[in-house]
Amino acid sequence: MRFSSTFLFFFFSLTLAAPIASPAGNEVAARATGDKEKLINGIQANINAGNKEISSTQKAQADAKANNAAGLKTDENGIKSALDEATKARENNQKIAGNKDPALTAGLAKVQNAQQGAKQAVNALTGNPKTDQPGLDKLGQTFQNGKKTNEANLEEAKKNFPN
Numbered sequence: 001m002r003f004s005s006t007f008l009f010f011f012f013s014l015t016l017a018a019p020i021a022s023p024a025g026n027e028v029a030a031r032a033t034g035d036k037e038k039l040i041n042g043i044q045a046n047i048n049a050g051n052k053e054i055s056s057t058q059k060a061q062a063d064a065k066a067n068n069a070a071g072l073k074t075d076e077n078g079i080k081s082a083l084d085e086a087t088k089a090r091e092n093n094q095k096i097a098g099n100k101d102p103a104l105t106a107g108l109a110k111v112q113n114a115q116q117g118a119k120q121a122v123n124a125l126t127g128n129p130k131t132d133q134p135g136l137d138k139l140g141q142t143f144q145n146g147k148k149t150n151e152a153n154l155e156e157a158k159k160n161f162p163n
Helices: 002-017 026-065 069-097 102-124 129-160
Strands: none
Touching: 026 069, 026 129, 069 102, 069 129, 102 129
16 A cells, blocks of 8 residues: 555656646747847837937037037047947847848848947047037937937837737
8 A cells, every 4th residue: 555655646746747838839939029028128228328329429519619628538438438338239139130120120220320420420539629529519410310210110129020
């Protein structure tokens, strides 16, 4: 009797401990949902970095108008840092998005082109308040437009990126 009880106890323990198989295709669906969430969070991170670009540029513009070369140089470094952060976020977003949503792919490419132009403009800044003002004005407009594009990309990802 003891052997039978032990055997039954062992058998039922194994039965309860066995993993339950998930439905076919569940792994792909879970990954896709994860990709959508990662993409939405990534685009939001790009928007947040864009806000840093905008605020750093506004500070730099104010320092340039006040002829504050030391403050301007610090602000320009802040612009570079924020642009690098935004670029990394966008690159990651492009990897996640792939070509699954053509409108989003085009929107991310638009951001990429704008970031490349902004990088050239940032690299051309010298820290001289008089000569940097036009470049800062152009950067300010570029970053404002980039924010609008990223907001449109965020809406596109929420609505149309596949689950």
